[in-house]
Amino acid sequence: MDILIENGVFVERIKGRDPIVINAERKVILPGGVDLHSHFAGSKVTLGRLLRPEEHRLRHQFGNSGNHIGTGWATPTPFLCGYLYSKLGYAKIVEPAVPPLKARHTHEEMRGIPYMDKMSLLLLGNSWIIMDLIAQKRLKLLEKYVLWVLWASKTYGIKLVAPGSGEAWAWGKSITHIDDEIPNFSITPKDIIYNLARVNKEIGLKTPVHLHTNNLGSPGNYQTTIDSLKTVENLGLRDGDSPFIIHLVHAQFSSYKGDSWKTFSSGSEEVAAYINSNSHVSFDLGQIIFSNTTTMTADGAWQYNLYRLTGGKWINNDVENETASGIVPYTFKRKNYVNAIQWAVGLELALLVKDPWKLAVTTDHPNGGVFTSYPVIIAWLMNKKFRERTIEKINSKAKHIIILPSIDREYTLFETVIVTRSAPARIMGVKDGATIGIGKEANLAIYDLGDPERDLGENPVKLIKGLSSANYNIKNGLIVMKNGVPVQDFNGVTYYSGGVNESEELTELVDYYFKEYYTVEKENYIVQKGEVMHPVNVLEEVFK
Amino acid sequence: MKIIVNRIIVKATCPYCGCLCDDVEVTLEDGEIYSIKNACPLGRMKINSATSNVRNLKYLIKSGNDKIEVTVDEAVEETANLLLSADKPILYGWSNTSCEAQRLGLKIAKILRGVWDNTTSVCHGTAAIATAESGIPSATLGEVKNRADLIIYWGSNPLEAHPRHFKRYSYYSKGRFVSNNARRKMIVIDVRETSAARLADKFIQVKPNSDYKVISTLHHIIKFGEPPERKAAEVNINDLMEAAKLIKEAKFGVVFFGLGLTMTGYGYCNLDALYSLIRELNRFSKWVTIPMRGHYNVTGANIVASYMTGFPFAVDFSTGKPYYNPGETTIIDLLYHNECDLLMSVAADPLGTLPGEVVSKTIGMKIIAQDPFPTPTTEAADIVLPTLICGVETGGTAYRMDGVPIPLKPILKSRLNLLSDEELLKKILERISWRR
Ligand SMILES: [Zn+2]
Numbered sequence: 008m009d010i011l012i013e014n015g016v017f018v019e020r021i022k023g024r025d026p027i028v029i030n031a032e033r034k035v036i037l038p039g040g041v042d043l044h045s046h047f048a049g050s051k052v053t054l055g056r057l058l059r060p061e062e063h064r065l066r067h068q069f070g071n072s073g074n075h076i077g078t079g080w081a082t083p084t085p086f087l088c089g090y091l092y093s094k095l096g097y098a099k100i101v102e103p104a105v106p107p108l109k110a111r112h113t114h115e116e117m118r119g120i121p122y123m124d125k126m127s128l129l130l131l132g133n134s135w136i137i138m139d140l141i142a143q144k145r146l147k148l149l150e151k152y153v154l155w156v157l158w159a160s161k162t163y164g165i166k167l168v169a170p171g172s173g174e175a176w177a178w179g180k181s182i183t184h185i186d187d188e189i190p191n192f193s194i195t196p197k198d199i200i201y202n203l204a205r206v207n208k209e210i211g212l213k214t215p216v217h218l219h220t221n222n223l224g225s226p227g228n229y230q231t232t233i234d235s236l237k238t239v240e241n242l243g244l245r246d247g248d249s250p251f252i253i254h255l256v257h258a259q260f261s262s263y264k265g266d267s268w269k270t271f272s273s274g275s276e277e278v279a280a281y282i283n284s285n286s287h288v289s290f291d292l293g294q295i296i297f298s299n300t301t302t303m304t305a306d307g308a309w310q311y312n313l314y315r316l317t318g319g320k321w322i323n324n325d326v327e328n329e330t331a332s333g334i335v336p337y338t339f340k341r342k343n344y345v346n347a348i349q350w351a352v353g354l355e356l357a358l359l360v361k362d363p364w365k366l367a368v369t370t371d372h373p374n375g376g377v378f379t380s381y382p383v384i385i386a387w388l389m390n391k392k393f394r395e396r397t398i399e400k401i402n403s404k405a406k407h408i409i410i411l412p413s414i415d416r417e418y419t420l421f422e423t424v425i426v427t428r429s430a431p432a433r434i435m436g437v438k439d440g441a442t443i444g445i446g447k448e449a450n451l452a453i454y455d456l457g458d459p460e461r462d463l464g465e466n467p468v469k470l471i472k473g474l475s476s477a478n479y480n481i482k483n484g485l486i487v488m489k490n491g492v493p494v495q496d497f498n499g500v501t502y503y504s505g506g507v508n509e510s511e512e513l514t515e516l517v518d519y520y521f522k523e524y525y526t527v528e529k530e531n532y533i534v535q536k537g538e539v540m541h542p543v544n545v546l547e548e549v550f551k
Numbered sequence: 552m553k554i555i556v557n558r559i560i561v562k563a564t565c566p567y568c569g570c571l572c573d574d575v576e577v578t579l580e581d582g583e584i585y586s587i588k589n590a591c592p593l594g595r596m597k598i599n600s601a602t603s604n605v606r607n608l609k610y611l612i613k614s615g616n617d618k619i620e621v622t623v624d625e626a627v628e629e630t631a632n633l634l635l636s637a638d639k640p641i642l643y644g645w646s647n648t649s650c651e652a653q654r655l656g657l658k659i660a661k662i663l664r665g666v667w668d669n670t671t672s673v674c675h676g677t678a679a680i681a682t683a684e685s686g687i688p689s690a691t692l693g694e695v696k697n698r699a700d701l702i703i704y705w706g707s708n709p710l711e712a713h714p715r716h717f718k719r720y721s722y723y724s725k726g727r728f729v730s731n732n733a734r735r736k737m738i739v740i741d742v743r744e745t746s747a748a749r750l751a752d753k754f755i756q757v758k759p760n761s762d763y764k765v766i767s768t769l770h771h772i773i774k775f776g777e778p779p780e781r782k783a784a785e786v787n788i789n790d791l792m793e794a795a796k797l798i799k800e801a802k803f804g805v806v807f808f809g810l811g812l813t814m815t816g817y818g819y820c821n822l823d824a825l826y827s828l829i830r831e832l833n834r835f836s837k838w839v840t841i842p843m844r845g846h847y848n849v850t851g852a853n854i855v856a857s858y859m860t861g862f863p864f865a866v867d868f869s870t871g872k873p874y875y876n877p878g879e880t881t882i883i884d885l886l887y888h889n890e891c892d893l894l895m896s897v898a899a900d901p902l903g904t905l906p907g908e909v910v911s912k913t914i915g916m917k918i919i920a921q922d923p924f925p926t927p928t929t930e931a932a933d934i935v936l937p938t939l940i941c942g943v944e945t946g947g948t949a950y951r952m953d954g955v956p957i958p959l960k961p962i963l964k965s966r967l968n969l970l971s972d973e974e975l976l977k978k979i980l981e982r983i984s985w986r987r
Contacts, residue, residue, distance in 0.1 A: 050954060056857040060683050060875055063861025070871030073984065074658035078861040078873055085858060108691065111956040115650065115948065116858050135727075177698065178802065179837035191728070311833065320686040321830065323839070324954070327693025334686070524727050526693040526720055530562065531573045531957050538948075 010036065012449040015484035019445055027486070029479060031453050035463075037424055038441040039098025039450030039482065040381075041431040044217075044256050044291050045372040046303055047088050048102050048120065048127075049113035054322050055082045055301045055334050055373075062301060062336075081301040081373035085119030091379055093122040093488045096452025096477035099432070099440055099499075102127040103166055103217060103256065104305050106326040107134075108527070110160035111534050117501060118540040122480070122487050124499035125540070126435060128166035128217055129157055130305050132199055133173030135328040136520055138192045141202050150206050151513045154550055157212075157505030159533045161542060164212055164435075164504065166256075168219040168305035170199035173331035181308035185221050185234055196221050197238050204239040204252055212504055213436025213545050215251045215289065219261075224309050226265040229274025232258070233281050236288050244287060248438045251286075257293020257371035259353035271345050272408055273352045279359035289434045290360075291369040294353035294384050295346065296376025299338040304374065307331025328524050339376070341397075347405035354387055354394065358414045363422045367431035381427065382474035388418040388426075389464030420463050436545070437502070449484040452477040500541040506550040556580045563962045565594035566647070566942025569844030569952035570713050570720070577962050584963065591714035598943055600924070601963060607925055607937035608967060618935065623970065623978075630895075630934055631982040633917050637893035639869055640665035643882050644899025644921075646846035649947025649959060652972035653848075653855040656897060657866070659980050662987065664869050666891065669852040670845075670899055671864040672881040677813045678842050679853060679863045680877055681822030688829045690839040691953045692719075694803075697726030698837070701801035703738045705825070706762060706811020707843040710746040716843070721807070722750070736801070738794050740765070741811060753797060755790045760816030766824040769795060770831060802836050809843040844952035847942065848959075851950035886912045895919040898941070898972060900926035921975065938972050945971035 011018050013026075046052055056063065056079065068077035068087055077087030092100055100120075105113045105127045117125045131137055131153070140149040153165065171189035172182040178190060185196040204216045220235050222228040236253060244250040255261065262278040265271040282288050304310060307323055310333025314321035322334040339346045353375070360366055368385070372378040387394050391414075398412055406412075418426075432441035440448045456463050456473040463470055480488035487497045521529040536542045563575040576588040577598065584602060587595050600606075610626035611618040621629070634640055642660050645653045646669055653669075660667035671679060681687075695702070702721050709716045717723045723732050739751040740762075748754040757765050765786050771779045772795040778788050798804060806829065812821045825840060832838035844850050853863040860866045862875035865882075878884055882901065885891050886909045894901065894916055902910050902918075903926050913931070920932035923940045939945040944965040950956050970978075 053854055053858045054954075056861050057679065057682055057853070057863055058686050060862055063873070063875075067872040074662050074980070076657065076661055076860050076873060082861075084861065108693075108955055111948065111958075112854070112950075112954075115956065119858075177694065177837065179833055179835075314686075314830075320684075321688065322682070322686040323688040323690070323833075325690040325694050325839070327691045327697060523725075524693065524697055526691070526696055527955060527957060528562065528573050531564070535958075 012484045035454045035456050037452050038428045040427050042100045043367050043431040044103045044369045048116035050109040051303045051332050052082050055303050058322050085116050089121035093480045094491050098450035099124040106330045107160045108326050114539050126163040126502045128164045129162040130330040132167030132170035133330050142194045151508045154505045161503040161534045161539045164214040166217045169221045171196040176307040176331045200238050208245050215254045217254045217256050219256050223260050226271045229262050232261040249436045251289040255290035258290040259293040275352045275355035289365045291367040292353045293371040293375050295339045295349045296380040297339050297341045300373045302337045302374045303334045305330045305332045307333045341401045344402045344405050347401035351409035351411040358416045363425040364430045368426050382471040385423045386467035386471050390467050393467040451481040453479040500543045501539050504546045506547050508550040564959050566847045567594045567597040568713050571951040573957050601943045611935040613933040627978045639891050640893035641891040642895045643668050644897040645669040645852045646849035647898040648941045648972040650851045650855050651947050655976035657859045661868050667866045668882045669864050675813050677819035678822045680819040695805045696724040698728050698803040699805050701736050701804040703806045705740045705808045707809025708745045763817035763821050770828045804838045806840040848949035893917040896928045897921045900928045903927035939969050
C-alpha cells in the first residue's frame with residue numbers, strides 16, 4: 008500500500024514529478040503523536056532551570072551544530088524540546104499552564120521550539136475577574152471575558168488548577184474541600200468548575216475545561232476528584248469532535264485513598280469506575296517514572312507541602328490577580344512506599360478504563376517524569392510480564408496492596424496509537440492533524456519495531472528502542488527528522504482561541520481591573536499576533 | 552501667525568531601571584519630544600537622551616591611533632573578522648537591550664565557542680547562585696500592591712535608584728486588600744539612613760558587611776522568640792526584637808533586596824540566609840522576596856540565557872556545550888586571568904564599571920563596543936558600532952524585576968540612520984554563520 012503526500016496533505020494521487028519515495032516495508036507508520044499535557048515553555052519552566060543548573064549538565068546536544076543550543080533533562084531548552092519530540096515521532100504539543108500576565112513569556116519560548124504545532128492552556132481557576140463575575144452572577148459577561156482573555160494571551164483553552172486554592176495560597180492558606188468558601192470571595196471551587204465548564208461549552212471552545220483537582224497529591228483525594236467530576240454531570244456533552252465536558256489532567260495524582268501517608272493507597276478502581284460509567288470525562292495519565300525530576304505546577308499550596316516533605320529546594324512564584332505557582336525537585340523511588348503506589352495508580356487507570364478514546368498517555372512532563380519516557384509506558388501497557396518485572400523491584404509493602412498484578416489486560420498496538428495520537432488529538436479538537444486520510448494534514452512517524460507479523464509487545468526492549476527514535480518524522484508533508492537527525496528547519500503553527508468582543512460592558516470591566524489591581528497597562532498585557540509563531544485562531548477573531 | 556504642529560501622545564515603557572514602568576506618556580510635536588508624563592527623573596533623562604548630541608553617530612574602525620569611519624557593512628565584516636579570529640571571545644553586557652538582541656548574542660557566542668556574560672555577574676549574580684542553592688519564594692509586584700501589609704527594604708535605596716517603586720508597586724500603592732499606606736508598615740534595613748529609612752516605621756542600621764549575621768540573628772529570634780545566646784551580630788537587639796514582632800504580625804510580607812545584600816560581605820550566603828528566613832516565615836503567614844534589579848532588562852538577560860542554555864549568566868561555550876561556573880566563567884575572573892583575547896561589549900560599559908585591576912588586563916585585547924552612547928569602552932574600542940536606543944528609538948521585549956514581560960516601544964523615529972541592536976546582531980550572526 009502506498010501513502011501519498013503532496014503540499015502538506017495526504018492525497019489520492021500525486022500531480023508533481025519526481026516525488027521522494029520512502030520504502031517503509033515492515034515498518035510501522037503512525038500519525039504524528041499528540042501530547043496534550045506537557046510543561047515545556049514559560050515562566051515556571053525557566054524558573055525550574057534557574058533552580059537547577061545541575062539538571063542542565065545531564066543532557067547535551069548540538070555541540071558542533073551551528074547556533075543550536077541543547078541542554079537539560081526535565082527542562083530542555085526550546086530547541087532541544089522540539090528536537091526530542093520530533094525524534095519521538097510527535098507533531099503537536101500542549102503547554103498546559105500559562106498565567107495570563109506571563110503569556111508573552113510562554114510564546115517567546117514556544118517560538119524557539121521547532122517542528123511542533125503548539126497549543127497552550129490558560130490558568131483561569133484563580134482569576135479575580137472570573138471569581139468576581141461568578142460571585143456577581145454576571146454570567147454573560149463572564150463568557151465575553153473568557154473569550155477576550157484567551158484572545159489577549161493567544162492561548163487555546165481553559166485550565167483550572169486547584170480552583171480557588173491559589174487565591175487562598177496567596178495568603179499562605181489552602182482549601183481542602185470544593186464546597187469551602189474561597190477567602191474574600193463569596194464562592195467555592197465548585198462554582199468555578201461548574202461555571203467555566205458551562206462557559207466553555209457555551210462559547211464553543213475546541214477542548215473541554217482541563218481540571219487539575221483540588222487536593223491533588225494528597226491521600227484520600229479520589230473523593231474530591233469524583234465530586235469535582237460530578238459537579239458538571241448535568242451539563243450534557245459538548246458539540247464538535249471533543250464531546251467531553253471536562254478533562255481530568257494527570258489523573259494519577261488525583262486518585263488516592265487513605266487518610267495519611269502511612270495508609271496511602273490506590274483509588275484507581277473508584278475513579279476508573281466513575282469514568283467508565285459516565286461519558287463526559289476524558290483524562291490523561293500523569294504516569295510517574297522512577298527517576299529524578301523537577302516538579303512544577305500552579306498549585307502553590309501543594310508545592311509548599313511537597314517542599315516541607317522533601318526539605319529541599321523550593322521556588323514559589325505567585326502572579327497577581329491570577330494564579331500561584333511552585334517548583335520543587337523530586338525523585339520518585341521504587342523502594343518508596345508512596346511512590347511505588349503512585350506508579351501503579353497511573354497504569355491501573357489506563358488499564359481499568361475500558362475506552363481508550365477517553366485517555367491520553369502523559370507523564371505531566373516533567374512532574375511525573377520526562378516525555379522521552381513515553382515508550383516505556385507503552386511497553387508497560389502492552390506487556391503484563393514487563394509490568395511484573397517492574398513490580399518485583401518496588402517497595403514490598405506497596406507490592407501487596409496494589410491491584411495492578413491482578414490486571415491481565417494488555418494494550419494492542421492499535422490501542423496505544425489511540426492513546427498517544429487519536430484520543431489526545433480528539434480531546435484537543437485537532438483530530439484532523441492526527442488522522443491518515445485523504446485531505447488531512449500529513450503528519451507521520453515511521454518506526455522500526457521489529458517483525459510486524461509478531462506480537463510487538465512481546466519484546467519490550469525492542470519496542471522501547473524503536474518507539475524512542477522514529478526512522479522518519481514527516482510534519483506537514485516535509486521530512487523534518489531522519490533517524491534522529493534534523494533534516495530541515497521547520498516551525499509549526501500556534502493554535503489559539505478567543506476573540507475581541509465589541510462590548511462596552513466588557514471594556515469597562517477589564518479597564519477597571521487594570522486601573523485598580525494590575526501593575527501593567529492593558530495594552531501591554533495583550534500578546535500581539537506578531538509575537539506568536541504562525542498564529543492560527545480556531546474561532547472567530549471578532550465576536551458580536 | 553499660527554504654527555500648526557502635529558501633536559501626538561504615545562505610550563512608552565521606560566527603559567531605565569528594573570521597574571520597567573509602562574504607563575509613561577510622551578507627547579510628540581512634529582516627531583520631537585514635547586513633554587513626558589509619569590516618568591521619574593531617571594527615566595525622563597533616558598528618554599530625552601534620544602535628542603542628546605552625546606551619541607555614537609558613526610561606525611568606526613581603529614586604524615593606527617585614529618578611528619576611521621566605515622559603512623555598516625564594512626563594520627559588520629570587520630566585526631566578523633575579529634570575532635572569527637579570536638581564540639576565546641567574551642560577549643558582555645546585554646542588560647540595556649531587548650531579549651531579541653540577547654538571544655542573538657547567545658547564538659553568536661555559541662557559534663564562536665566564546666563566553667556570554669551579562670552585568671548580573673557584577674550585581675545580582677549572588678542572588679541567582681542562592682536561588683540555585685535553595686530556591687526563592689517570590690511573587691509579582693502586583694501581589695505586593697494588593698496584599699502586603701509589611702514591606703521591608705533591605706540594602707536597597709528605592710527612592711533614589713527606583714523612584715517610582717514606592718508609588719506603583721509598594722508602600723504608597725493602593726491595592727484590593729490594602730487601600731492605602733496607613734494600612735501598611737515598613738521596615739528599612741541598611742548601613743545608612745536612606746530617604747526611605749526616614750519614612751519607615753522601623754529603621755535598623757547595620758554595620759557594613761554584617762547583613763548575614765543580622766539575618767541569622769533575626770531568624771533565630773523569629774524561630775525561638777529570643778536572640779541567640781552567643782551574640783553574633785553587632786546590631787541593636789531591641790531593634791531586631793521589635794522588627795520580629797512586626798514581622799510576625801504581618802499577613803503578607805515582602806522583602807525587597809538590593810546591592811546592599813548581593814554585593815557585600817558573605818556574597819551569596821546573604822541571600823541564602825534571606826531565602827531561608829522567608830521560607831521559615833511562610834509557616835506563619837505569607838512571605839515573598841523580590842530583587843530590586845537595576846538595569847531595565849537585566850532580568851530578561853537572565854531569563855533568556857536560562858531558557859536558551861539552562862544558565863542565567865556567565866555561559867562559557869568553549870567546549871561546544873554551555874558551561875556555567877560563576878567565579879570561573881564570569882567576566883571579572885576571565886579577564887583577570889587573561890583567559891579571553893577579545894571583548895565585545897553590547898549596551899554596557901565594562902571599561903567604565905569593572906574594577907581597575909581587571910580593566911588594566913584589557914590593554915592589548917581586541918575590543919568591539921556596540922552602544923548608542925560614547926563610554927570609556929567605546930573610547931578604547933577597535934570597532935565602534937553605534938545603535939538606536941532600545942526602548943526609545945526601537946522596540947522589543949523586556950522583563951521587569953519580578954519576571955513580568957513587557958513590550959518596549961519605539962517612542963520616536965530616530966533622526967539618526969542607524970540599526971537597532973537586534974538588527975545589527977542579526978547581520979553579524981549571518982555574516983559569521985556564512986563565513987564558517
Ligand atoms: Zn501539569
